Amino acid sequence: MNRGYINRIKDKAFGLVGLIATLFGLLILTFLIGQVFYEGYNRIDLDFIKSLPSRKPEKAGIYTALAGTVWILFLTTIFSLPLGISTGIYLEEYTKKSRFTDLLEINVSNLAGVPSIIYGLLGLEVFGRMLNLGNSLLAGALTLSLLVLPIIIVTTREAIRAVPNSLRMASYGLGASKWQTIWEQILPASMGGILTGVILAISRAVGETAPLLVVGALAYVPFAPSSPLDEFTVLPIQIFNWISRPQHGFSVNAAAAILLLLTITFIMNGVAVYLRNRWQKKHNW
């Protein structure tokens, strides 16, 4: 056998290894979703969604957790969206290369790498204790807003950077001011990319458990929160609580709640990917 032949065999062999590795990843994904579906699907009905928590697994529902998740989603969007987008605009449009912008850049990339549980410690001290918000929805949402801010900033910057300079120059040429150019030209042109980032960030916030546990979100909340200052629980925490109980009924509940949580996450991610693709097609500079 000559070396060329052996090399071709090795080449084919690695192709097979790569294919198997890829299929393995996809298989795990399918298996995971399938397993959760199998365990939890029959548990999901209107009662499961409308019921309050209970000691009996067959009576327990996710009403309070779902309400908490919707609140968190809403509040986190309100806080993080304007802050993230305006920081992105500032970094991309207003700053010249300087020590300060270098610092901001390293800072944002560092914040993106800080483990989520550390944000929980920050929220516990700053929002929970210093601002006296305790373990309220507001404290939780503010904590998560800081957590997802780097995601929004980074995607906003990328979207703005993709807008060609000629558009900017044309707008200036017509006598528009800097802010008019940004507001009338650059933001509309980069909106698709920015929205993608926002949706991905919010979907991340919806799935977070650890920082909210540290801030003090409770596993058992008898009523749905009615104001941002109320105590709360969210779907991931409810799932965590059910997983930690020994009775089989609760792990079925956990699977059912996971199914709902995954549906929410996948829908949000799907919308984000769709927006990104549509926007890329529309604005092929």
Next chain:
Amino acid sequence: MTQKNKEVCIELVLKLSGTITVLTTFGIIWVLFSESFSFFKEVSIVEFLTDNQWTPLFANKRFGIMPLISGTLLTTAIALTVALPLGLSIAIYLSEYAPKRLRLIVKPLLEMLASIPTVVYGFFALMIVTPFLKTILPNISGFNALSAGIVMGIMIIPFISSMSEDALRSVPKSIREASYGIGATRLQTSFRVMVPAASSGIIVSVILAFSRAIGETMIVAIAAGQQPRLTLNPLVPIETITAYIVQVSLGDVPHGSLEYKTIFAAGMTLFVFTFILNNIAFWVRKKFREEYE
């Protein structure tokens, strides 16, 4: 208000929101330092770093962080053992072997693995992977580092595969074609030309995955146990830094007590680890980025 004033005001508002990110960093460092500082007034830093027991919640309190660090590194090592070969094979396969259409379908699907909330992975580890491991290794505990580590590895596969694939694909085509031109196979081209050319991006992806695994919380809190233990045995319950913070948060620890301060000392240790790793990644990316024209 004139247009000029309006512009200045807007710039100021934007600048202020930019400062929030800086304040967040200062906030994190300040919170961790100040609480850790008052922790180290009561516990010597030598004991913290060298004692081999971590029992702040027991009557006989010992404050050695080593068992938590060993638990963290053990699960992380298992995760990387799973994710590195798989993630890199996938990256090379998708960039060098797979047809374009397959890549366009598979990549977003694999990225779904990264978008799944970690509490779901915890469920997967505890309810499915651990029982499965029990059929192979009958003496494995119900909570163990192995199951949590494997599942964490699956979670970080897309971090490595996606970022490494991006790095491989940003190497100019001409380099790949030159390699084919002198008769190299795809395998030779991959490992002798493409991987070295994309090495900085690949290294960054691995470091970031490493950092992500160290900070991962819910999988280990659910499936690895709550027993700080200085061991390399993956079959027994252990506790990671993150799982300890969760354990204390779930309990009723009064604010200002020594137990309360332990989570900040533990958090500080975690922060130092991830901070160093993230900065190495940032530095590698800046310093060794191959620029092709």
